[in-house]
Amino acid sequence: MKAVAIIPAGGQGLRTGITKKGNAVPKQYLKINDKELIVYTLRTFQKNKLIDRIIVAAEPEYFDLLLRLAKKYKLTKLKLIVEGGATRQDSVYNALLSSEADSNDLIVVHDAARALLPDEVLTNAINTAKKTGNALVCIRAKDTLIKGKQTVEEYLNRDEVYNVQTPQIFKYKDLLKAMNKSNRENFIGTDESMLVKRTGRKVNIVEGSVFNFKVTTKEDIELFKKLIK
DSSP: OEEEEEEEEOOGGGGOOOOEETTTTOGGGEEEEEEEEEHHHHHHHHHHOOOOOEEEEEEEGHHEEEEEHHHHHTTEEEEEEOOOOHHHHHHHHHHHHHSOOOOOOEEEEEOOOOOTOOOOHHHHHHHHHHHHHHHEEEEEEEEEEEEEESSSEEEOOOOGGGGEEEEEEEHHHHHHHHHHHHTTTTOOOOOOOHHHHHTTTOOOOEEETTTTOOOOSSSHHHHHHHHHO
């Protein structure tokens, strides 16, 4: 059983508000401490002993950059770069079809902009998926949670609420089945776990980390800079 990491990296980074020559700079390619954000992410998977290879789904205009980064930082597990799709779901699907994975191999999907994934979280998630068939990295909600618009309608039980992160890990055959079903039904999910759950499979929750946040806004970038000092 191999573990193949898929890193969808096709986002446009509009919410960071950072531009270059009038165009939005995708957050995964922002340089922080003279190193692109995606490099921090890829190095985590490069170093993890349970990851066999890495596939990145990206816009074609960034293929050359990714190849240069792979060479510069010795990212030898990065075996394939595929074209991203119109949505994250399309990007993951393109990478999945190109993965040449066996039915029971594990597909480890991780956001390119979650660049501080602790190695122990990744390792625990993979080991859980090996035992149970899948693993969804989450952190338990800490704050008081409410439901409502302009006024409070309901208080939610935070003991039963989680914030979903990545990686999300599934057997190749299960994720392919889920994505094929969603494509047939024109269903677009927010993540892979939603697609797999729609096929009737149970999805196992494993513990994540507050450090495993997604860099999305300028504030996230500032936090990231402080954490890597």
